[in-house]
Amino acid sequence: MSEAVSAGTRAADLEVSGLQVLYGGIAAVKGVSFTVGRGEIVALIGANGAGKTSVLKAVIGLVPAAKGTVRLFGREANAIPTHRRTALGATLVPEGRAIFAGMSVRENLELGAFLKRDAATLGARFERVLRLFPRLGERLDQAGGTLSGGEQQMLAIGRALMGEPKLLLLDEPSLGLAPKLVAQIFASVVEIAKTGITILLVEQNTRLALETAHRAHVLVTGKIVLSGPCAELRSDPRIKAAYLGETL
Amino acid sequence: MSEFFQQIINGLSLGSIYALIALGYTMVYGILKLINFAHGEVFMLGAYSGYFLASALGVERYSASGQSFPLGLALVVLLGAMALSALLGVTIEALAYRPVRSAPRLTPLITAIGASLFLQNAAVLLFTPNPRPYPPILREVRFTLGGVIVTNIKLAIFVVAIVLMIGLHQFVQRTWTGRAMRAVSMNMDAARLMGIDVNATIRATFAIGSALAAAGGILFGLDQITINPLMGVLTGLKAFVAAVLGGIGNIPGAVVGGLLIGLAEQLTAGYLSPDYRDAITFLILVVILVLKPEGLLGVVRQEKV
Ligand SMILES: Nc1ncnc2c1ncn2[C@@H]1O[C@H](COP(=O)(O)OP(=O)(O)OP(=O)(O)O)[C@@H](O)[C@H]1O
Ligand SMILES: [Mg+2]
Numbered sequence: 234m235s236e237a238v239s240a241g242t243r244a245a246d247l248e249v250s251g252l253q254v255l256y257g258g259i260a261a262v263k264g265v266s267f268t269v270g271r272g273e274i275v276a277l278i279g280a281n282g283a284g285k286t287s288v289l290k291a292v293i294g295l296v297p298a299a300k301g302t303v304r305l306f307g308r309e310a311n312a313i314p315t316h317r318r319t320a321l322g323a324t325l326v327p328e329g330r331a332i333f334a335g336m337s338v339r340e341n342l343e344l345g346a347f348l349k350r351d352a353a354t355l356g357a358r359f360e361r362v363l364r365l366f367p368r369l370g371e372r373l374d375q376a377g378g379t380l381s382g383g384e385q386q387m388l389a390i391g392r393a394l395m396g397e398p399k400l401l402l403l404d405e406p407s408l409g410l411a412p413k414l415v416a417q418i419f420a421s422v423v424e425i426a427k428t429g430i431t432i433l434l435v436e437q438n439t440r441l442a443l444e445t446a447h448r449a450h451v452l453v454t455g456k457i458v459l460s461g462p463c464a465e466l467r468s469d470p471r472i473k474a475a476y477l478g479e480t481l
Numbered sequence: 482m483s484e485f486f487q488q489i490i491n492g493l494s495l496g497s498i499y500a501l502i503a504l505g506y507t508m509v510y511g512i513l514k515l516i517n518f519a520h521g522e523v524f525m526l527g528a529y530s531g532y533f534l535a536s537a538l539g540v541e542r543y544s545a546s547g548q549s550f551p552l553g554l555a556l557v558v559l560l561g562a563m564a565l566s567a568l569l570g571v572t573i574e575a576l577a578y579r580p581v582r583s584a585p586r587l588t589p590l591i592t593a594i595g596a597s598l599f600l601q602n603a604a605v606l607l608f609t610p611n612p613r614p615y616p617p618i619l620r621e622v623r624f625t626l627g628g629v630i631v632t633n634i635k636l637a638i639f640v641v642a643i644v645l646m647i648g649l650h651q652f653v654q655r656t657w658t659g660r661a662m663r664a665v666s667m668n669m670d671a672a673r674l675m676g677i678d679v680n681a682t683i684r685a686t687f688a689i690g691s692a693l694a695a696a697g698g699i700l701f702g703l704d705q706i707t708i709n710p711l712m713g714v715l716t717g718l719k720a721f722v723a724a725v726l727g728g729i730g731n732i733p734g735a736v737v738g739g740l741l742i743g744l745a746e747q748l749t750a751g752y753l754s755p756d757y758r759d760a761i762t763f764l765i766l767v768v769i770l771v772l773k774p775e776g777l778l779g780v781v782r783q784e785k786v
Contacts, residue, residue, distance in 0.1 A: 295670055319676035331671035333664055344664055348676035350657060396676060 244271045244307070246400045246431040247292065247323070251301030254287045254455075261287040263455035264301065269400070274422070274432040276442040276463070279452035285435040286328050288452070289402050292433070293325040294318050306399065320348050322399035326406065330389040334378025338369055341377045341388055345395030362391040365421055383414040390421065400431045407438050419445050443467045483628030488751040489744065494635040494704065496743020497642030501697035502720035503727070503735035504649060505570075505690025511666040511730035512686050513582070518593040519573050520694060521717020522600035523566055527695025528708045529608060530562035532616060540616040549620040558618055559641070562699055563692035570691025571684050579680070597713075604710035612709040615702035638700045645696055646736055649689065653732060658685055666730065715759065719746075722766045728779020737777060741765075 247269040254262035262284045269275045277285050290296040292303055294315040303310045305323050313321070333341050342362060346355055363370040366387040372380065377388060386406055393401060403422065407415040419441050426432050436442035443449055443463040451459040451472065459471055466472055502524050509517045535550070535558045543550045577596040581588045622633040653659035661682045664672040673679055701716065702708045723742040727734025742762055750758040769776065 293674065295673070314678075315670075315673040316676045316678050319674060325674050327671070327674065331668055331674070333667045333671065335667055336663070340660070344660060344675050344677075347657065347661065392675075 245269060245304070246271050246306055247433060248304040249288070249292065249301070250304075252288065252291055252298055252303065253300035254284070254291050254296055255299040256287075256296075260299075261455055262291065265452070265455070265457055266301075267450050267457065267460070269431055269433050271399075271431055272426070272429055273448065274426050274434060274446040276434045276436055276446035276449040277452055278436055278439050278442050278449055280437070282454075283452040284455040285452055286404055287455075289325055289327075289404050289433070289435055292402060293323060295325075319396065319398075322397075323402065324393040324396055324398035324400070325402040326389045326393045326404060328404040328408070330382075330385045332377040332380070332385050332388055332392075334376065336377055337374050338377055338380070338388055339373040341392050342369070342395050345392035347396070349395070349397055358395055358397065362394050365394070365424060366391050383410050383418075386410065386414075386418060387421075390418075390425075394425065394430075398430060400433070401425065402433045402435075404435045405437060406434075407436065407441065415441065439472060443472075484751070486627075486629045488747045490629060490631060490635060492744035492747030493740060494638040494743070495747060496723075496740035497639055498697045498701050498704065498739075499716070499720045499723045499742050500736045500739025501642050501645060501693045501700070502717065503723040503739045504646070504732065505694045506721050506724040507727070507729055507732060507735040508662070508686050508690045510724070511732075512662065512683055513578070513589075514586070515578065515589050516593060516721070517573075517578075517687075517690075518590075518717075519577070519596035519600055520690070521713030521720070522597050522604070523570055523573070523691045523713075524694040524698045524701070524717060524720075525604060525708070525710060525713035526569060526600065526698070527562050527566040527691070528615075528698030528702045528712065529604065530565045530695060531558050531618070531699035531702060532613060532708065534558045534561045535616040535618050540618060544617050544620075550616075550618050555618045559696060559699055562695045566691040566695035566698075567688035570687040570694075574684060574687040579683075601710060601714070608710055610710055612707040614707055615705075618699070619703060634703050638704060641696060641700060645693060649693065650732070652689070658682070662686055719759075719762045722762050725776055726765060726769050728776025731776065731778045731780075734776055734778035 245268040249268070250266045252262055252265045253260055265288055267275070277288060279285050287296060291298045294310070294313060298311055305318060305321050308321070310318055333344065336344070342359060346358065368384055369387055369391055372384065377385070380388060390403070390406065406418050406422070410418065415438065422432060422434065422445055434442060434446055443466055446463050448461065449463050449466050450457045459466070459469070502520065505520050505523070506517060509515055509520070538554050538558065540550050573596050577592045578589055581592055619634055619637055623630055625631070653662060661672065661677045662685065664675060664677055665679055665682045669679055672682070701712070719742055720739065723738035724735045725738070726741060727736070727738030742765065745761050745765060746758045749761040
């Protein structure tokens, strides 16, 4: 299933080709290729241990690519360290949220603006994030570590937005949240995409991911086994099979 | 009663020196979970930097002619030694710690001890093992306050230490580099995701901690009259205990721990026996490790994700 197809038509913010990720010699990602075009929402779905997080970490540089290349905004990024990939405009909202537990909500958000700290626009960005997640506004002085799981997810996304990313990588934003909150988080993902931010969404909630994204890839034990526009995949019986971990 | 206050004054000034050194241990531990055993040697070399800078600025000429060393030049000595030690700290980090940062925890511990021994012996070689009288950067002036003898030196030690500690607090809380340091100490990968250059932040931590240790070294020289190449061993260890007592990784904790160790040491020497002044520190270490291993102001750390 070749994925270079859509790359020609749109400028790609992210191009992953032949990506392999190794942990102590064992491959968790085995030659994955896909692109995410500017303004697109692309979903990466798959069961536990399929390698989704590993792909995102390699994209942002938290783990090295053993083979293959990661191109961000047209630039080969393999040798670029994480903090400079963030400076290029790519930001990961990691699995487990990684809130700075001992810092207040306000400080967490401010740290998101570490690279974009000009006072002139900082206030406006702050307001925008609080409009997207009003819950955070009520808790600005609360320690990040004492927030509920849902609030932490909002904070993690809000913090990422403070840096005005062009490409947002979301690792299972709905994980462990009640259905109502899940719906709210997905709604905010759509809101964020409307502002022109490109999104790569890793999810296990296949149904919502396929409703939210434009295109999706299904990852099974480190390989993409199925790709296509979400409209088609929604009715594809193989999705269910992949999700249950059966071979296709 | 005035005897008691005398001990308190002496204890607080000694303790603020421990506090300055303890800050470096605690900041580095907070970020790297590494005990920087070479930190005591940075303190020692800071004292020597001050010694040589003061000589270069002609401190002997002033004292020979009965004049006191100008305050401006004393500040140059202090800041110059702090800058040199900052450079040394950054160099130690680059040579001894960065190459083994992702190795198992024991490896950087061993390179730390290696760096410490190397610097001790280099200092013995370069400066001879003999103690040197510390130059009179500040000429001692004594005055009595309600029966308690206070010297301008003890006062200066206290004032310099407090100013530096308040400065550090403001820096860590208010500047972007300070925020980056706190972020890296809480979650290194998350800090990277914010666009923080973790290596640069670690360098800044070593630079600041080492500069504070150098200030401690100069104040120690003024207080204790002589310096020698092995002065960092025991004093470094005591400052480390101070950091553990306050809660290692915790900046206010290092200050509280330093002051408490200084007070405990002076009171023990004054009321029990001077022979026990070093032993009390290690007794405190044992007690704190048994009763409250996370330290007075420390919190039990949750494992990072
Ligand atoms: N640091 C690591 N060391 C060794 N193996 C690892 C490491 N991180 C991940 N793995 C392994 O790599 C494989 C893929 O893990 P990854 O976290 O990428 O999966 P995932 O699709 O994100 O799973 P989940 O849905 O559970 O988050 C798993 O088998 C996992 O055990
Ligand atoms: Mg995962």
